[in-house]
Amino acid sequence: xxxxxxxxxxxxxxxxxxxxxxxxxxxxxxxxxxxxxxxxxxxxxxxxxxxxxxxxxxxxxxxxxxxxxxxxxxxxxxxxxxxxxxxxxxxxxxxxxxxxxxxxxxxxxxxxxxxxxxxxxxxxxxxxxxxxxxxxxxxxxxxxxxxxxxxxxxxxxxxxxxxxxxxxxxxxxxxxxxxxxxxxxxxxxxxxxxxxxxxxxxxxxxxxxxxxxxxxxxxxxxxxxxxxxxxxxxxxxxxxxxxxxxxxxxxxxxxxxxxxxxxxxxxxxxxxxxxxxxxxxxxxxxxxxxxxxxxxxxxxxxxxxxxxxxxxxxxxxx
Numbered sequence: 001x002x003x004x005x006x007x008x009x010x011x012x013x014x015x016x017x018x019x020x021x022x023x024x025x026x027x028x029x030x031x032x033x034x035x036x037x038x039x040x041x042x043x044x045x046x047x048x049x050x051x052x053x054x055x056x057x058x059x060x061x062x063x064x065x066x067x068x069x070x071x072x073x074x075x076x077x078x079x080x081x082x083x084x085x086x087x088x089x090x091x092x093x094x095x096x097x098x099x100x101x102x103x104x105x106x107x108x109x110x111x112x113x114x115x116x117x118x119x120x121x122x123x124x125x126x127x128x129x130x131x132x133x134x135x136x137x138x139x140x141x142x143x144x145x146x147x148x149x150x151x152x153x154x155x156x157x158x159x160x161x162x163x164x165x166x167x168x169x170x171x172x173x174x175x176x177x178x179x180x181x182x183x184x185x186x187x188x189x190x191x192x193x194x195x196x197x198x199x200x201x202x203x204x205x206x207x208x209x210x211x212x213x214x215x216x217x218x219x220x221x222x223x224x225x226x227x228x229x230x231x232x233x234x235x236x237x238x239x240x241x242x243x244x245x246x247x248x249x250x251x252x253x254x255x256x257x258x259x260x261x262x263x264x265x266x267x268x269x270x271x272x273x274x275x276x277x278x279x280x281x282x283x284x285x286x287x288x289x290x291x292x293x294x295x296x297x298x299x300x301x302x303x304x305x306x307x308x309x310x311x312x313x314x315x316x317x318x
Contacts, residue, residue: 216244
């Protein structure tokens with residue numbers, strides 16, 4: 001009982017009736033202080049120790065668990081997004097989606113993708129992140145098509161199509177630049193739409209390039225060198241096929257439509273993304289056929305060509 005001696009209950013002050021009669025003319029500060037009597041010494045009082053301990057335990061545990069849940073929910077719905085919400089959202093998604101990520105990326109590639117996802121979420125929120133996620137899923141699926149056949153022909157991607165950090169950075173460099181320009185509001189509101197459109201166009205271009213290449217290597221019946229239209233083996237740098245080209249166009253249409261549905265771009269801007277991606281892909285094929293692998297251009301590998309290709313798409317759409 002002694003532990004509850006501090007529990008006190010107020011009793012009505014004697015002057016309360018006087019206050020009600022003269023409340024219009026009296027000041028609250030003039031009222032006497034309420035008297036308190038201890039209830040712990042009442043003969044009929046019993047302290048409910050079990051109930052109080054239970055309430056205290058619940059009160060102690062609730063803020064921690066509730067705080068984690070609230071942060072997780074706020075990370076997805078917080079607008080405008082912050083760096084904290086971007087990191088937390090990516091961490092949750094990467095943990096849940098780790099089986100899919102491991103199928104398409106190396107361990108170091110996953111690290112690079114986490115940085116890309118965080119930057120994307122900070123710049124464009126969940127809609128921008130979902131666009132990149134759609135790009136990754138479609139691109140990975142296309143890379144896995146007829147993998148055994150591609151490996152037998154020596155035209156498959158290394159590590160069974162699991163991309164490393166160089167591929168991730170090369171594929172997303174232009175998009176990351178647009179995200180940074182958007183985050184720091186370069187050019188103000190007048191340019192904000194341009195950075196967002198450039199972001200979508202960059203990933204439409206890379207997806208179109210990936211799909212056209214992988215489907216062309218898997219199903220292309222005849223492969224032509226873009227500079228001379230000479231028939232060449234599948235997988236030749238700068239070579240194109242009808243099957244791969246059509247698949248690439250459809251991929252860019254699909255991803256630009258996702259961007260439209262996510263509210264990233266307008267319907268009319270989907271056409272800009274598709275056209276810019278095809279112009280950039282033709283430019284990449286010309287570079288591949290003319291320079292890649294030639295003397296003095298050993299530095300011009302696929303990752304560098306990807307940066308040039310996607311940058312051309314952003315330039316054309318602007």
